[in-house]
Amino acid sequence: MTDTDLKPRRGEQTRKELMDLAEIAILEKGYAATSIDELIAQAGITKSGFFYHFGDKLELAKELLRRDNATIEAGLQQMFEAAEAAHPDPLDALLETMTQYAQAASASPTSRPGCLAAAFSYQHALFDEEMQQLVLYGLDFKRRMIRERLERAAAKYPPRERVDLDALADMAIAIVQGAMIMDRVRDPPPVMQAQMDLYRTYLRAIFAPRAA
Amino acid sequence: MTDTDLKPRRGEQTRKELMDLAEIAILEKGYAATSIDELIAQAGITKSGFFYHFGDKLELAKELLRRDNATIEAGLQQMFEAAEAAHPDPLDALLETMTQYAQAASASPTSRPGCLAAAFSYQHALFDEEMQQLVLYGLDFKRRMIRERLERAAAKYPPRERVDLDALADMAIAIVQGAMIMDRVRDPPPVMQAQMDLYRTYLRAIFAPRAA
DNA sequence: GTCAGAACCGCACTCGCGGTGCAGTACTCG
DNA sequence: CGAGTACTGCACCGCGAGTGCGGTTCTGAC
Numbered sequence: 452m453t454d455t456d457l458k459p460r461r462g463e464q465t466r467k468e469l470m471d472l473a474e475i476a477i478l479e480k481g482y483a484a485t486s487i488d489e490l491i492a493q494a495g496i497t498k499s500g501f502f503y504h505f506g507d508k509l510e511l512a513k514e515l516l517r518r519d520n521a522t523i524e525a526g527l528q529q530m531f532e533a534a535e536a537a538h539p540d541p542l543d544a545l546l547e548t549m550t551q552y553a554q555a556a557s558a559s560p561t562s563r564p565g566c567l568a569a570a571f572s573y574q575h576a577l578f579d580e581e582m583q584q585l586v587l588y589g590l591d592f593k594r595r596m597i598r599e600r601l602e603r604a605a606a607k608y609p610p611r612e613r614v615d616l617d618a619l620a621d622m623a624i625a626i627v628q629g630a631m632i633m634d635r636v637r638d639p640p641p642v643m644q645a646q647m648d649l650y651r652t653y654l655r656a657i658f659a660p661r662a663a
Numbered sequence: 664m665t666d667t668d669l670k671p672r673r674g675e676q677t678r679k680e681l682m683d684l685a686e687i688a689i690l691e692k693g694y695a696a697t698s699i700d701e702l703i704a705q706a707g708i709t710k711s712g713f714f715y716h717f718g719d720k721l722e723l724a725k726e727l728l729r730r731d732n733a734t735i736e737a738g739l740q741q742m743f744e745a746a747e748a749a750h751p752d753p754l755d756a757l758l759e760t761m762t763q764y765a766q767a768a769s770a771s772p773t774s775r776p777g778c779l780a781a782a783f784s785y786q787h788a789l790f791d792e793e794m795q796q797l798v799l800y801g802l803d804f805k806r807r808m809i810r811e812r813l814e815r816a817a818a819k820y821p822p823r824e825r826v827d828l829d830a831l832a833d834m835a836i837a838i839v840q841g842a843m844i845m846d847r848v849r850d851p852p853p854v855m856q857a858q859m860d861l862y863r864t865y866l867r868a869i870f871a872p873r874a875a
Numbered sequence: 876g877t878c879a880g881a882a883c884c885g886c887a888c889t890c891g892c893g894g895t896g897c898a899g900t901a902c903t904c905g
Numbered sequence: 906c907g908a909g910t911a912c913t914g915c916a917c918c919g920c921g922a923g924t925g926c927g928g929t930t931c932t933g934a935c
Contacts, residue, residue: 461931462882481786483695486921498923500883508922565785572847573782574693586848612864618857621845625858628844629837635784636798645830646837652824653865673902674911698892710894712912720893 466504468494471560474515478565482512482574509578512571516585519567523589526555527596541603542658546651548600549623553647556627563635564643569628594620608658619657626650678716680706683772686727690777694724694786721790724783728797731779735801738767739808753815754870758863760812761835765859768839775847776855781840806832820870831869838862 472493476485487508491501505511530551534544557564568586571578597620605616630643684705688697699720703713717723742760750756769776780798783790809832817828842855 465882480788481693481695483693484787487923488921496882497884499885499926502923503881503883568848569844570785572844573777573785575696576692583848590845590849614861614864615857618854618861621842621854622838622858622861625838625841625845625854626834627841629839629841630833632781632784632840633802633833633837636780636795637802642830642833642837645827646834649826649830649834652826653868656865656868677911699894700892708911709913711914714894715910715912 462504465494465496465500469496469501469504470511470515470518473511474519474567475561477512477515477570478559478561478567479563481570482508509582512578513582513585516567516571516582516589520585520589520592524592527552527593530555531596531600541600541607542654545597545600545604546654549597549651550647553627553630553643556631557634557641557643564631565635566628566631569631590624593624597623604654604658610657611659612657614657619654622653623650674716677706677708677712681713681716682723682727682730685723686731686779687773689724689727689782690771690773690779691775693782694720721794724790725794725797728779728783728794728801732797732801732804736804739764739805742767743808743812753812753819754866757809757812757816758866761809761863762859765839765842765855768843769846769853769855776843777847778840778843781843802836805836809835816866816870822869823871824869826869831866834865835862 469490472490473485476489487498487501491498494500505514527548530548531544534547534551535541538544538547556566559565568589571582572586594617598616601616601619605614626646627643630646633642681702684702685697688701699710699713703710717726739760742763743756746756746759746763747753750759768778771777780801783794784798806829810828813828813831817826838858839855842858845854
């Protein structure tokens, strides 16, 4: 209500630091293996300080997921806008964005790539309804964004065979998620880039300009 | 060394029961959220009994992954053999097996589909070297199996454009993994089947019989 | 200058869970 | 009958999540 939430108080910094530390640790080791003691030691505060900011550990996780959703949302939107400004062709813009997105997904703040939503989905039975909704929201947003562009591409380059554009959008998400898991365990050559190349080839085959 | 390991003693039954219970619980809630107390309560034994069978909780996880690897290995091999006996065409046999594999992956013993290896990959930083090797082994096995068949298909139907068969094999695995995550959180329509249909379409496009 | 509120510190304590140690026991097989 | 297998029962430890609450410091509003 007041103006206090306008200036970046030092409380917000601490909160952000805790979330940053938690995000890295959770992507690396998982939610349960990340202890509050560990986080507060790195942040240089006490346990009381932690519980001042977050009611419990689960609340921290939810906040993390909310922030992650917002970050991805803004990032994807920006990538699309930039790509669409650079490429007049809708298909080119989509392919460009997909590559960038895959690269961004691979370049996590941790040593191994990972996705918070995926991590949570394999832990604690999604905790509760709210948690599941947060994960779902992120998935649906990506699907909508990609689907929109697929529709534009389909309008310009009508595919010979009927394709389910929702499924095609999901495919991009699934490939990124799957490639991330594989790259988490298989060190040497990153799988992600090769997979995105294949997906791009697929899209080009479906929306072949020569058809019409 | 002795003959004791030949007959199915009651000890092996208890051990199997613990592993079955643990597998379901871990796929549902994750490794850390699955407590030993919970497992022994369901199995009807005491804590001492648990530690008689497994040195610690991590050993149980590794055994689980070993068993899972063996099961998938045998299952995939059998699927391929059956499909290859039914379909003289290598591509048909591969496509048939892929569909079956996706179905099997979706039909887990739990309410939500899931993969032990994926679950572990997002927990505890893969625990240790041995754990990582177990996950890697499973991934590599699937890749080899699929790649072999892709080679046969490529031999019969040479693709117009050069494709990385390893990447194409990885794609199948990535899609299954990704679809599984999505189906874990998105209840209504299963994503897996649609994704496998798309993958099949992709393979058919690559190995189009009309080319040569 | 004071006073409220934000952002913590310190401490004591609970509970669940992983894990240890060890003594005792029932069942089975050679 | 004795040895091993497959446990039970109990006591006990340490760590991590979480609670409760009183005290403290700094900052901005009046």
